[in-house]
Amino acid sequence: MKPLDPGDARFAQIPTPALVLDAAALDANIARMAAFAATRGIQLRPHMKSHKSVAIAQRQCAAGAVGIACATLAEAEDLSAADIRNILLTSPPAGEEKCVRFVALSRRGSIATVVDDADQVNMLRAIAGNVALELAVDIDVGQERTGVVGPREAVALARLIASLPNTRFAGIQGYAGHAQHVVGFDERQRVARGAAQRLRDVVSALSEAGLKPGFVSGSGTGTSDIDMREGPYTEIQAGSYLLMDAEYRTVRGADDSALPFEQSLYVLATVVSNRRCGEITVDAGTKALAVNGPVPDVLIGVPKRARYRFWGDEHGIIALPPGAATLPTGRRILIAATHCDPTVNLHSAYHVIMDDGSLNVWPIGGRYRPLRAAGS
Amino acid sequence: MKPLDPGDARFAQIPTPALVLDAAALDANIARMAAFAATRGIQLRPHMKSHKSVAIAQRQCAAGAVGIACATLAEAEDLSAADIRNILLTSPPAGEEKCVRFVALSRRGSIATVVDDADQVNMLRAIAGNVALELAVDIDVGQERTGVVGPREAVALARLIASLPNTRFAGIQGYAGHAQHVVGFDERQRVARGAAQRLRDVVSALSEAGLKPGFVSGSGTGTSDIDMREGPYTEIQAGSYLLMDAEYRTVRGADDSALPFEQSLYVLATVVSNRRCGEITVDAGTKALAVNGPVPDVLIGVPKRARYRFWGDEHGIIALPPGAATLPTGRRILIAATHCDPTVNLHSAYHVIMDDGSLNVWPIGGRYRPLRAAGS
Numbered sequence: 031m032k033p034l035d036p037g038d039a040r041f042a043q044i045p046t047p048a049l050v051l052d053a054a055a056l057d058a059n060i061a062r063m064a065a066f067a068a069t070r071g072i073q074l075r076p077h078m079k080s081h082k083s084v085a086i087a088q089r090q091c092a093a094g095a096v097g098i099a100c101a102t103l104a105e106a107e108d109l110s111a112a113d114i115r116n117i118l119l120t121s122p123p124a125g126e127e128k129c130v131r132f133v134a135l136s137r138r139g140s141i142a143t144v145v146d147d148a149d150q151v152n153m154l155r156a157i158a159g160n161v162a163l164e165l166a167v168d169i170d171v172g173q174e175r176t177g178v179v180g181p182r183e184a185v186a187l188a189r190l191i192a193s194l195p196n197t198r199f200a201g202i203q204g205y206a207g208h209a210q211h212v213v214g215f216d217e218r219q220r221v222a223r224g225a226a227q228r229l230r231d232v233v234s235a236l237s238e239a240g241l242k243p244g245f246v247s248g249s250g251t252g253t254s255d256i257d258m259r260e261g262p263y264t265e266i267q268a269g270s271y272l273l274m275d276a277e278y279r280t281v282r283g284a285d286d287s288a289l290p291f292e293q294s295l296y297v298l299a300t301v302v303s304n305r306r307c308g309e310i311t312v313d314a315g316t317k318a319l320a321v322n323g324p325v326p327d328v329l330i331g332v333p334k335r336a337r338y339r340f341w342g343d344e345h346g347i348i349a350l351p352p353g354a355a356t357l358p359t360g361r362r363i364l365i366a367a368t369h370c371d372p373t374v375n376l377h378s379a380y381h382v383i384m385d386d387g388s389l390n391v392w393p394i395g396g397r398y399r400p401l402r403a404a405g406s
Numbered sequence: 407m408k409p410l411d412p413g414d415a416r417f418a419q420i421p422t423p424a425l426v427l428d429a430a431a432l433d434a435n436i437a438r439m440a441a442f443a444a445t446r447g448i449q450l451r452p453h454m455k456s457h458k459s460v461a462i463a464q465r466q467c468a469a470g471a472v473g474i475a476c477a478t479l480a481e482a483e484d485l486s487a488a489d490i491r492n493i494l495l496t497s498p499p500a501g502e503e504k505c506v507r508f509v510a511l512s513r514r515g516s517i518a519t520v521v522d523d524a525d526q527v528n529m530l531r532a533i534a535g536n537v538a539l540e541l542a543v544d545i546d547v548g549q550e551r552t553g554v555v556g557p558r559e560a561v562a563l564a565r566l567i568a569s570l571p572n573t574r575f576a577g578i579q580g581y582a583g584h585a586q587h588v589v590g591f592d593e594r595q596r597v598a599r600g601a602a603q604r605l606r607d608v609v610s611a612l613s614e615a616g617l618k619p620g621f622v623s624g625s626g627t628g629t630s631d632i633d634m635r636e637g638p639y640t641e642i643q644a645g646s647y648l649l650m651d652a653e654y655r656t657v658r659g660a661d662d663s664a665l666p667f668e669q670s671l672y673v674l675a676t677v678v679s680n681r682r683c684g685e686i687t688v689d690a691g692t693k694a695l696a697v698n699g700p701v702p703d704v705l706i707g708v709p710k711r712a713r714y715r716f717w718g719d720e721h722g723i724i725a726l727p728p729g730a731a732t733l734p735t736g737r738r739i740l741i742a743a744t745h746c747d748p749t750v751n752l753h754s755a756y757h758v759i760m761d762d763g764s765l766n767v768w769p770i771g772g773r774y775r776p777l778r779a780a781g782s
Contacts, residue, residue, distance in 0.1 A: 043503055045775045101720045124678040125736030127419055146679055147735045175717050176679040176687055302500040303522050303552040311552055317751050321698050341551050343747050344477045344497055359523045360501030371719050375693050379776030391777055399421045400755030401767055
């Protein structure tokens with residue numbers, strides 16, 4: 031695929047720093063994961079937390095996704111407002127404020143949430159009145175973040191859910207976040223298999239109790255190939271595959287190959303200073319590029335072997351290789367995202383280079399909602 | 407000052423994670439820095455990049471600030487739209503897109519920008535037509551990010567500015583970002599003095615050339631006490647003092663005391679899972695709290711000696727001390743910001759506990775602007 035050119039006239043008027051998305055690479059990634067899943071007979075419910083874009087979610091659904099997973103109520107609210115079907119909230123809502131918001135979404139229908147606690151279930155049910163709820167049990171498969179920790183607890187919670195009026199026990203989730211970024215294939219497979227076994231044990235216990243889950247959801251970009259082959263997942267939640275980043279570019283496949291997805295996400299930056307020898311300063315720092323990943327290592331529009339480093343909220347420094355000509359101020363460059371999810375979260379829109387060469391702007395939503403200001 | 411209570415009924419309906427601002431602490435910080443400056447006969451032009459809030463900028467101006475400094479054109483546009491006077495853009499604008507935006511702001515007046523490059527000056531002038539421009543020379547005082555590197559270059563650029571029609575050489579800026587977080591006072595003073603000396607050399611050279619700068623702007627929260635006493639600054643750009651964070655709480659004063667400012671910025675979070683022994687999971691992770699600072703170390707609403715760690719985009723884990731009771735899901739806690747500027751940047755509004763006990767919502771603006779979508 032032809033790499034983007036930051037000198038392209040379409041980029042000239044974009045206020046920098048800015049997110050740029052290569053639609054050809056994006057669509058290739060969407061199609062590739064959809065084809066993998068179809069071949070394996072697994073459903074895709076890709077995760078919105080990576081892209082936070084209704085436009086991208088619609089593209090994923092058009093390519094065969096059965097629904098969309100999301101991490102926050104704000105993301106779920108955006109999806110529901112756009113009439114996306116089969117939404118799954120993958121973090122348990124807790125406390126009255128979150129339960130009220132989930133019930134409001136349930137009134138519109140076609141949404142489920144995971145829960146891991148009887149208090150959450152009882153509060154949701156008390157708020158819901160006669161609104162039907164779809165609840166799934168979150169299983170801790172070794173990530174140690176949310177989820178019940180074993181089959182016995184899972185059965186007890188599923189039984190509580192199934193016993194309540196207007197409340198359906200929809201399925202289970204086990205997300206092995208701790209496995210996704212393990213670089214070597216064998217070790218990643220070992221961790222993924224451990225998580226899968228914990229899920230299988232839960233499925234068995236639930237089935238024995240007459241509570242066979244309607245879906246078994248989980249998996250991410252790093253383990254989806256393993257999980258789709260080996261189960262017990264009925265659906266895959268992978269999200270980052272469609273954007274890719276420096277971290278996932280280091281993750282190796284079975285034959286030591288890279289993951290079969292292409293970089294589609296970049297930050298467009300402008301050279302704002304070149305007064306020092308061998309260095310230029312660009313307008314993309316820690317407020318434009320997430321820092322919790324490797325240092326950005328793909329730079330387009332600068333000499334080969336140039337290296338980026340963060341230098342504050344608004345700036346990065348690019349060290350030029352010895353002998354290279356400096357770049358004039360105003361020159362634009364592209365920086366591949368270092369960690370896609372938190373990088374997207376820093377921006378309000380994607381600037382999308384479409385297959386036909388046109389430029390689109392897709393809003394990024396799903397931000398944390400403030401309390402509505404009085405009078406607004 | 408009485409610490410905030412996350413169990414307070416005013417917090418119950420706020421969608422978490424959420425930024426919370428203690429107006430009493432904020433106003434005390436604003437007043438304290440204003441008093442320091444007044445005593446020293448130095449002007450304050452506090453930096454907006456920390457807070458990104460027009461409401462806070464107006465509060466600073468009401469307390470005596472002569473204007474507001476800002477890092478990005480988006481921040482400058484918000485300030486200008488609110489008729490804030492004496493705006494200083496502290497990063498050089500480069501390239502046509504940024505120059506066009508700065509000229510549009512100059513048409514409304516009462517704004518200056520720093521520049522460090524003749525290309526920038528010539529492009530601004532070419533775009534401006536008969537719009538008057540106020541340009542200041544940015545000096546690299548050791549931060550090695552932007553700015554001309556010595557007196558000779560500074561004089562040449564000031565002379566170019568002064569020679570152009572409708573263009574005023576307004577002053578100089580030297581920001582010693584590398585000095586602000588040096589923990590020990592003596593070493594911080596040494597670095598600050600080095601930066602100040604470089605600025606003094608530039609002031610001398612400019613004065614000899616008949617180009618005495620109208621202002622000498624710089625300094626930050628970490629060095630403002632030194633810089634106000636020793637010069638050569640005519641105005642101080644400090645910003646973080648009004649929010650404070652874990653990083654600035656480690657910075658020591660002359661007698662090994664803490665800086666004389668109070669924590670005013672917190673993230674309100676909800677306990678969303680408590681299924682594991684000795685740990686609870688809250689809904690504030692790397693998308694709610696900046697990671698480029700110390701780990702959050704002030705937690706209100708959890709047992710003493712509880713410790714926070716990041717566990718992904720949306721979650722953090724709090725390890726409880728041995729023997730402590732766990733917290734129920736839905737319980738709320740407050741986490742002091744670890745690094746204020748990038749934490750603010752992750753949110754859309756402050757939830758402000760006012761002195762009279764009421765709750766206000768102040769929008770956070772100044773986000774990077776996307777290209778306007780076709781038809782919007």
